[in-house]
Structures are given as C-alpha cells and as structure tokens.
Amino acid sequence: TFIHSKTLGLLEYLHKTAVAVNSLGTVVAISPDTDLTTAQTVLLPQLGWSPDTTDITTAKPNQFFFPGFIDTHLHASQYPNAGLFGNSTLLDWLNTYTFPLEASLSELSKAKKVYSRVIAKTLSHGTTTAAYYATIDVAATNLLADLCLASGQRALIGRVCMDQLGPSYYLDESPGESITKTKQCIEHVLQQDPKMELITPVITPRFAPACSAPLMTQLGQLAKETNLPIQTHISENKNEIALVGRLFPDAGGSYAEVYDTFGLLTPKTILAHAVHLTDKEADLVRERGSKVSHCPCSNSAIASGAARVRWLLDKGIEVGLGTDVSGGYSVSVLEAARQAVLVSRHVCMDEGRSGEEREKLSVEELVGLCEVDSDEEGEEEGNVDVFGWESWEERVAKWVYNGDDRNTKKVWVRGRLVHERR
Ligand code: GUN
Numbered sequence: 001t002f003i004h005s006k007t008l009g010l011l012e013y014l015h016k017t018a019v020a021v022n023s024l025g026t027v028v029a030i031s032p033d034t035d036l037t038t039a040q041t042v043l044l045p046q047l048g049w050s051p052d053t054t055d056i057t058t059a060k061p062n063q064f065f066f067p068g069f070i071d072t073h074l075h076a077s078q079y080p081n082a083g084l085f086g087n088s089t090l091l092d093w094l095n096t097y098t099f100p101l102e103a104s105l106s107e108l109s110k111a112k113k114v115y116s117r118v119i120a121k122t123l124s125h126g127t128t129t130a131a132y133y134a135t136i137d138v139a140a141t142n143l144l145a146d147l148c149l150a151s152g153q154r155a156l157i158g159r160v161c162m163d164q165l166g167p168s169y170y171l172d173e174s175p176g177e178s179i180t181k182t183k184q185c186i187e188h189v190l191q192q193d194p195k196m197e198l199i200t201p202v203i204t205p206r207f208a209p210a211c212s213a214p215l216m217t218q219l220g221q222l223a224k225e226t227n228l229p230i231q232t233h234i235s236e237n238k239n240e241i242a243l244v245g246r247l248f249p250d251a252g253g254s255y256a257e258v259y260d261t262f263g264l265l266t267p268k269t270i271l272a273h274a275v276h277l278t279d280k281e282a283d284l285v286r287e288r289g290s291k292v293s294h295c296p297c298s299n300s301a302i303a304s305g306a307a308r309v310r311w312l313l314d315k316g317i318e319v320g321l322g323t324d325v326s327g328g329y330s331v332s333v334l335e336a337a338r339q340a341v342l343v344s345r346h347v348c349m350d351e352g353r354s355g356e357e358r359e360k361l362s363v364e365e366l367v368g369l370c371e372v373d374s375d376e377e378g379e380e381e382g383n384v385d386v387f388g389w390e391s392w393e394e395r396v397a398k399w400v401y402n403g404d405d406r407n408t409k410k411v412w413v414r415g416r417l418v419h420e421r422r
C-alpha cells in the first residue's frame with residue numbers, strides 16, 4: 001500500500017501496488033494489481049531490469065509506504081538543547097540557551113557529534129529532506145554538509161549570518177566578513193555536490209534584528225546573483241516585531257517590508273513562523289511567492305503565539321511544517337503535524353477570530369503539509385495498536401496522532417536506503 005497526498009487535503013491510497021524506483025530515486029513505474037510474483041515475472045522484464053541487481057522491498061499487510069517528510073526549518077546546531085527552554089521567550093531564550101551552544105560548535109569534534117546525531121535522529125523519524133541552520137562557523141557548517149552527503153539526507157545547508165544583536169563572542173565582525181564566509185560555505189557545498197542533487201547551500205540571514213542593513217543588502221544581491229534559496233525567521237514574537245520596527249524605521253515599517261526592501265523575499269525564500277503577520281504583510285509574501293514554515297511545537301513551547309495556517313493558505317501562501325529544533329522540542333515532523341492540528345483547534349476556539357470550524361486542519365491536510373519527497377516506509381505497528389478492523393483512513397489518523405520513529409521501518413532517499421529500524 002502506497003499512501004500519498006494528491007492535493008492538499010486529499011490522500012490517495014494505492015493498494016496492492018508495485019512502484020519501481022531507479023538508482024537516481026526517480027519513480028519510473030507504478031504498477032497496480034501487482035503481487036511479488038507479478039513484479040518479478042512481468043514488471044522487471046518490462047523495465048529490462050535484472051532480478052539480480054534489483055532490490056525488492058515488500059510490505060506486510062499493516063505496513064505502508066509513505067513519502068518522506070520535509071522539515072522546512074530546524075537548527076542542527078541546537079539539537080543538544082531539544083527540550084531545554086524553561087520559561088523563556090524568544091529574545092531571552094536566544095541569549096540564555098542558544099548563542100552559547102551555537103558558539104561552542106566551533107569545536108569541530110563537538111560539531112561532529114551533534115551533527116551526526118541530528119542527522120541520524122531525523123532520518124529515523126522519516127525526515128528525508130531538512131532545511132538546516134548550522135552556525136556562523138565555516139568549518140562546522142561545511143562539516144554538516146559533508147555529513148548530510150555521507151548519510152544520504154537531502155538538505156539545505158545554511159551558514160548563519162549575523163553581524164549585530166548577538167554577544168561579542170558570537171558575531172560576524174562586519175557585513176564583508178559575513179558575505180565572505182557565506183561564499184566559502186556555498187563553494188564548499190558546490191564542490192562536494194556540483195549539481196546540488198543532495199545538498200544545496202541556502203542563504204541564511206538569521207533574522208532581521210541580527211542583520212545590519214548593509215549585510216541584508218549584500219545577502220539579497222548574493223541571492224540574486226546565485227539564484228540560491230534563502231531562509232530566515234519572520235514575525236515570530238511580539239517583542240521581536242517591535243525591535244524590528246525600532247531597528248529599521250526607514251525600511252517600510254513592517255517585518256515583511258524590511259526583508260522585501262533588501263530583496264530577500266523571493267519564490268525560493270522560506271520564512272519560519274509568520275505568527276503575527278498583518279494582512280498587508282501576508283499579501284506581500286504571497287505576491288513575492290515566498291513560502292512559510294509553520295513551526296507549531298516551537299511557537300507553543302517558547303510562547304510565541306498561534307500561527308493562522310488556514311488564513312495563510314487562504315491567502316494563497318504555500319505552507320510547510322518545521323520542527324524548529326530547539327525552539328521546538330522534537331525532531332519529529334509527525335509531532336509537528338499533530339501539534340499543528342492542535343494549534344489549529346486553538347485558533348478555532350479563539351473567539352476573536354473568524355473562520356471558526358474552517359480553521360481546523362485535517363489529518364489529510366497535515367500529511368500534505370509535511371510530505372512529498374522520496375520514499376519512506378511507515379508501519380502501523382511499533383507504537384500504534386492496529387486491531388485490523390480500521391479503515392486505511394483510520395490507520396493514517398492513528399499513526400499521525402500516536403506514531404513515532406518506532407513506526408518508521410525503512411527510509412530511502414534517491415533510491416538509497418538511509419535508515420533501517422532493526
Ligand atoms: N530567531 C532568531 N534566531 C532564532 C532561532 O535560533 N530560533 C528561533 N525559533 N527563532 C529565531
């Protein structure tokens with residue numbers, strides 16, 4: 001059984017189906033009504049593939065294949081802090097928990113330990129693609145790229161740019177240094193993976209308060225010259241938004257306009273959070289074609305607020321899910337999915353908001369927000385009791401609400417088996 005999101009909110013169930021994937025990870029045949037024998041005697045000869053060199057994976061009756069998860073926003077460097085945030089909110093959380101840890105990863109042996117673990121852990125939860133923030137350190141960021149490549153995880157690798165606001169021990173000394181170091185990381189990724197088949201550099205202004213106007217100007221130019229993706233944070237926390245207003249009084253007056261002024265809102269921009277966007281800002285984001293990473297675990301944990309996902313979708317903005325480790329406490333995209341369901345209930349319960357029932361996100365929609373990648377195999381065993389009488393729709397719902405890495409038996413990226421649960 002193969003389950004995937006056909007359009008947002010609509011899952012397709014393909015039972016008794018064989019899917020043929022070539023060594024680049026491209027699906028080359030979808031063959032309905034195919035059992036193992038038919039696959040071996042009919043499908044393989046049709047494809048001209050030899051049984052000796054073709055791996056065949058079959059699933060048990062309760063198991064299914066599912067597209068890999070895309071984590072559209074997480075900080076690989078903050079993984080050791082997952083679950084550690086106390087009662088902090090964004091700006092004091094950064095100073096107390098985040099900057100000291102990120103700075104410490106300039107020690108490469110520590111970076112190696114942390115990055116190896118976060119890659120293994122996210123893969124075990126079925127994350128086949130991750131949009132990573134690393135740190136300001138070039139060597140450690142390049143190490144993250146190398147480790148993703150070696151483990152076979154598809155990733156965006158972001159060297160963090162910040163030339164203000166941070167503590168003196170963790171800052172780029174000038175916009176020029178920030179750009180030079182960013183270019184070094186871009187070059188490294190392109191050397192290792194020239195066609196960006198698995199890893200891609202991503203231009204990463206940490207967030208507007210940590211970037212001077214000259215730095216953002218140059219990062220916008222770099223994005224234009226290279227056509228590379230951009231990732232940043234937007235409108236996460238009310239104090240942060242007020243700070244942006246004070247720091248950039250001339251750049252349009254809103255958070256989104258600040259980024260737009262510097263050419264940072266492109267169709268390849270991932271904007272994490274977007275909790276408190278105004279109507280006008282959302283219209284601008286939509287006009288520029290930028291995308292939003294919804295990070296419900298993080299927004300609840302550090303009390304940032306409840307993002308209105310239905311409203312963003314209605315605006316025509318594309319939304320994906322992010323774990324935002326370690327603002328978020330869990331590396332699991334499935335956990336982000338169920339927290340997104342719950343946050344949408346809270347948005348619905350909030351009387352000040354219109355839309356009511358429509359605000360609620362469905363299991364089918366949630367699955368659509370996090371999938372569509374290479375192949376992951378999920379299984380309804382592990383942590384989920386399946387009694388056998390459930391419909392497939394019910395099995396998916398039980399998995400979304402109760403599943404974890406124990407349900408993820410095998411994970412492939414580009415046709416390569418990158419994780420197997422034993
Ligand atoms: N804004 C600026 N930096 C960060 C970060 O590391 N995490 C989150 N959640 N928001 C940020």
Ligand code: FE
Binds near residue numbers: 073075324327
């Ligand atoms: Fe973040």
